[in-house]
Amino acid sequence: MAKDKTQYVCSECGGTSPKWLGKCPSCGAWNTLVEQAPAAAGGPAQNRFGNTFAALGGASELAVLAEIEATDVARTPTGLEELDRVLGGGIVPGGVTLIGGDPGIGKSTLLLQAADALQNAGQIALYVTGEESGAQVALRAHRLGLERSQVQLMAEIQLEKILATLDAHRPAIAIIDSIQTVYSDQLTSAPGSVAQVRECAAHLTRFAKASGTAVVLVGHVTKEGALAGPRVLEHMVDTVLYFEGDTHSSFRLVRAIKNRFGAVNEIGVFAMTERGLRGVANPSAIFLSQHAQPVPGSVVLVTLEGTRPMLVEIQALVDDGGPSPRRLSVGLERDRLAMLLAVLHRHAGVASMDQDVFVNAVGGVRITEPAADLAVMLAISSSLRGKALPKGFVAFGEVGLAGEVRPAPRGQERLREAAKLGFSVALVPKANAPKKPIEGLTIHAVDRVDEAMAVVRQLD
Numbered sequence: 284m285a286k287d288k289t290q291y292v293c294s295e296c297g298g299t300s301p302k303w304l305g306k307c308p309s310c311g312a313w314n315t316l317v318e319q320a321p322a323a324a325g326g327p328a329q330n331r332f333g334n335t336f337a338a339l340g341g342a343s344e345l346a347v348l349a350e351i352e353a354t355d356v357a358r359t360p361t362g363l364e365e366l367d368r369v370l371g372g373g374i375v376p377g378g379v380t381l382i383g384g385d386p387g388i389g390k391s392t393l394l395l396q397a398a399d400a401l402q403n404a405g406q407i408a409l410y411v412t413g414e415e416s417g418a419q420v421a422l423r424a425h426r427l428g429l430e431r432s433q434v435q436l437m438a439e440i441q442l443e444k445i446l447a448t449l450d451a452h453r454p455a456i457a458i459i460d461s462i463q464t465v466y467s468d469q470l471t472s473a474p475g476s477v478a479q480v481r482e483c484a485a486h487l488t489r490f491a492k493a494s495g496t497a498v499v500l501v502g503h504v505t506k507e508g509a510l511a512g513p514r515v516l517e518h519m520v521d522t523v524l525y526f527e528g529d530t531h532s533s534f535r536l537v538r539a540i541k542n543r544f545g546a547v548n549e550i551g552v553f554a555m556t557e558r559g560l561r562g563v564a565n566p567s568a569i570f571l572s573q574h575a576q577p578v579p580g581s582v583v584l585v586t587l588e589g590t591r592p593m594l595v596e597i598q599a600l601v602d603d604g605g606p607s608p609r610r611l612s613v614g615l616e617r618d619r620l621a622m623l624l625a626v627l628h629r630h631a632g633v634a635s636m637d638q639d640v641f642v643n644a645v646g647g648v649r650i651t652e653p654a655a656d657l658a659v660m661l662a663i664s665s666s667l668r669g670k671a672l673p674k675g676f677v678a679f680g681e682v683g684l685a686g687e688v689r690p691a692p693r694g695q696e697r698l699r700e701a702a703k704l705g706f707s708v709a710l711v712p713k714a715n716a717p718k719k720p721i722e723g724l725t726i727h728a729v730d731r732v733d734e735a736m737a738v739v740r741q742l743d
Contacts, residue, residue, distance in 0.1 A: 289318050289319065290318075290319060291303050291304070291316040291317065291318055291319070292316065292317055292319045292472075292476070292477050292478060293307040293309060293310060293312065293315045293316055293317075293477065294315045294316075294317055294476065294477050295307065295310055295312040295315045296309050296310040296312070296514065297309075297477045297481065297514075297515065298310060300316060303316055303318070304316055317472070317476060317477075319471070319472050319476070319478055356375050356544050357375070357376060358370075358371070358372040358373035358374065358375055358544075359373045359374050359375075359376070359401070359404075359406060359455065359456075359497075360372070360373040360404075361373055361374060361397040361400055361401060362396075362397065362400025362401065362403070362404065363393070363396060363397055363400060363551075363560075363562060364562050365537070365551030365552060365553055365562035365563070366393065366397060366537065366551055366562075368549060368550075368551050368591075369524060369537050369538070369539045369549050369550065369551040370522065370539070370542070370544075370545060371539075371542055371544050371545020371546065371549070372545065374401075374456055374497045374499075375497060375521070375544050376455070376495045376496070376497055377491050377492050377494070377495045377496070377497065378491070378497050378498075378521045378522065378543075378544060379487070379488045379491050379497075379498045379499075379500065379519070379520040379521050379522070380497070380498070380499045380500065380520060380521065380522040380523075380524065381462075381499075381500045381502050381510070381516065381517065381520040381522070381523050381524070382394070382499065382500070382501055382502065382523075382524040382525075382526060382537075383501075383502040383503065383504045383510040383523075383524070383525055383526065384504060384525060384526025384527065385504060385526070388526045388527075388528060388535065389526060389535055389553070389555060389560055390460075390501050390526050391415075391420075391423065391460055391501070392423065392427065392555075392559050392560055393526075393537070393553070393559075393560050394410070394458050394460065394499060394501065395410065395420070395423060395424060395427065395429070395434070396427060396429075396559050396560060398410050398434045398456065398458055399424075399429050399432045399434055401455065401456055402432065402433050402434050403433075406454075406455035406456065407435065407452065407453075407454040407455050407456075408434050408435065408454060408455065408456050408457075408458070409434075409435045409436075409437060409448075409449070409452065409454040409456070409457045409458070410434050410435065410436050410437070410458045410460070411437045411438075411439060411445055411457060411458060411459050411460065412436065412437070412438050412460050413438075413439070413440040413459070413460060413461060413464030413465055414460060414461055414464055415438075415460075416438055417436050417438045420436060421436075426557075426558075426559075427558055427559040428558050428559075435452070435454065440464045440465050440466060440474065441465075441466065441467075441468065442465050442466065442467040442468075442482075442483045442486060442487075443467065443468060445459070445465065445487075446486060446487075446490055449490060449494070449496060450490070450494070453494060453496060454496055455496065455497065456496065456497045456498075456499065457496055457497070457498050457499070458498075458499045458501070459487065459498065459499065459500050459501065460501040461500070461501040461502060461503060462480055462483060462484055462487075462500040462501065462502055462516075463475040463480060463502065463503045465479070465483045466479050466483070467479065467482055467483055467486070469482070470482055475503075480516060481515060481516065484500065484516055484519055484520070485519060487500065488519050488520065500520065502516070510523070517540075517541065520541075521541075521542070521543040521544065522539065522541060522542045522543065522544065522545075523539070523540045523541040523542075524537055524538065524539055524540070525537070525538045525540055527649075528647065529647045532646075532647055533554050533555045533556070534552065534553070534554055534555070534563070534569055534646070534647070535552070535553045535554075535555060535560065536550050536551070536552055536553075536648070537550065537551040537553065538550045538588075539589070546589050546590060547589075548588065548589045549588070549589030549590060549591070550588045550589055550591065552566035552569065566591075566593055567593050567594040567595075567700075567704060569646050570593065570594065570595040570596060570644070570645050570646035570648055571583065571594055571595075571596050571645070572596050572598075572645055576671075576674075577671035577672060577673065577674050577676075578671050579665050579666050579668070579669050579670055579671045580598055580599045580600055580601070580662050580663075580665050580666030581596060581597070581598050581599075581662065581665070581671070581672070582596070582597050582599075582658045582659075582661045582662040582665065582672060582676065582677075582678055583595070583596055583597070583658070583676065583677045583678070583701075583706065584596070584597050584650070584654075584655050584658035584677070584678065584679055585677050585678075585679045585697035585698070585700060585701050585709075586650055586652060586654065586655060586679070587652060587654070587691070587692065587693060587696075587697065592693070592696050592697045592699075592700040593648075593700075594677065594700065594701065594704060594706075595644055595645065595646065595648055595650065596644075596645040596646075597642065597643075597644060597645075597650075597655065597658045597659055597662045598642070598643045598644075598645060598662060599640065599641065599642045599643075599659070599662035599663045599665070599666045600639075600640075600641045600666055601635060601638045601639070601640050601641075601663060601666040601667045602638065602639045602641075603637070603638060603639070604637055604638050604639035608635075608636070608637060608638055608639050608640070609639045609640070609641075610624070610639075610640050611639075611640070611641045611642070612641075612642040612643070613642070613643045613644065614643060614644030614647070614648055614649050614650055615642055615644060615649075615650050615655065615659065616651075619653075619656070620640070620642055620659065622684070623656055623659055623660050623663075623682060624640060624663070626660070626682055626683075626684060626686060626732060627660050627663065627664065627732065629686070630685075630686030630731065630732045630733055631660075631664075631686070631732045631733050631735075631736045632733075633663070633664050633667060633736070635663065635667060638667070640663060642659060642662065642663070652691075653681040653682075653689075654679045654680060654681055654691035654692075655679070656680065656681050656682035657678050657679060657680035657681070657682055657688060657710065657712075657732075657735060658678045658679060660682060660732065660735075661678055661710070661735065661739060664736060664739065665739075670743050672739065672742065673708055673742050674707075675705065675706045675707035675708055676706070676707075676708045676709075676710070676742070677701045677706045677708070677709050677710075678709065678710040678711070679691050679694075679697055679711060679715075680710075680711055680712040680715070680729075680735075681712075682732060686731050686732045686733065687730065687731055687732075688712045688713070688729050688730060688731060688732060688734075688735060689712060689714075690712045690713075690714035690715045691711075691712065691715060694711060694712070694714075694715030694717075695715075695717055697715075698711070698715075698717060698721055698724060698726065699721065701724065702721050702722065702723050702724040705723075706724065707723060707724060707725060708724075708725050708727070708742065709724055709725070709726045709727065710727045710729065710735060710738060710739070711726060711727070711728055711729075712728065712729065712730075713728040713729060713730050715728070716728035
């Protein structure tokens with residue numbers, strides 16, 4: 284008998300190769316090719332005149348975009364305000380959400396709480412556990428104070444049985460924990476392989492769209508922090524959420540990376556307590572250190588996370604360096620730090636070539652927007668001069684290579700948030716200066732970096 288042909292599939296990108304290779308030809312990853320039986324051959328070849336297309340399915344009717352009625356998507360609140368904020372208001376019937384995060388960060392805890400809140404609101408919630416037994420999930424529910432929870436539980440990893448159960452009970456929301464443990468009998472590869480993850484996610488997505496059941500998939504992450512499995516998994520779902528935070532800290536962030544029904548880069552802030560995760564109403568308090576007196580090298584930044592303005596403390600330490608001075612940043616891009624040091628020297632006359640420079644965003648938050656540039660430069664200058672900025676001082680603004688200070692989006696909301704929290708002095712780009720004064724807030728608007736440094740010296 285002729286030997287069945289096999290192919291090798293990359294566990295990182297899903298690329299295929301007819302023979303085993305040490306390095307994937309598609310993504311360049313090493314030792315990621317896994318042997319797998321090829322899929323069955325398809326139907327007849329399509330000819331250039333489309334006869335095969337017509338025989339297989341026929342043509343579909345077309346619709347004019349302008350004539351399609353655009354209606355708002357109905358949402359069901361989960362009972363957790365911070366999670367609803369990230370989702371855009373609640374879960375969407377038929378929507379598929381993928382949530383990933385480090386082991387032990389709190390994904391299962393959050394979803395079990397959300398499922399219980401939905402069940403109490405009259406929605407049928409089904410929790411499918413593939414990594415734990417029913418007794419283990421019950422123990423977690425007891426720790427969370429959910430002893431009387433009526434959430435439906437199913438311990439199963441076979442896709443066909445899960446789909447049959449979903450079709451029989453038609454819950455409002457189904458949580459699959461996790462997609463890497465689910466397998467289909469139609470494939471010979473092991474659970475967690477590229478083919479299994481892709482095929483199982485495709486079947487669950489198809490069921491969600493056809494039935495109206497909202498499906499939440501829990502995904503593993505790689506050591507780099509990205510979602511494990513093929514990249515196509517993120518394209519198949521409607522919403523992608525990342526669970527962030529230090530396991531040594533009690534605070535967690537849920538960040539939306541993709542959302543077809545709402546805004547991206549929206550965040551929800553939670554505090555891990557003995558009774559599970561609790562939403563934080565005022566997240567700015569987390570990221571501000573409590574100094575009795577102002578200290579050199581500390582500047583408060585008004586950053587924007589999605590639609591939410593937040594105050595984050597930026598700390599800088601400048602110290603005498605050796606032959607090769609170090610530049611280290613935590614929570615900010617290191618390359619951008621090097622660029623800001625060059626701009627600070629060239630356009631403001633603040634030299635740090637022979638100094639070690641360390642910059643940190645307090646609270647473990649990651650700052651990705653360029654509006655943090657001005658605050659970082661002011662913190663470095665403050666540490667270098669050994670003089671603290673006045674109490675109640677905030678700043679934001681993007682800095683260009685020519686030394687100009689560019690406006691930040693939604694500057695008025697940032698300033699109102701700072702005033703609401705009791706800050707009294709703000710240094711902002713001139714384009715962000717409000718037309719009407721904000722009560723209790725003195726605003727200094729600048730065009731260039733050297734002007735910003737001059738204002739700071741006057742405030743000393």
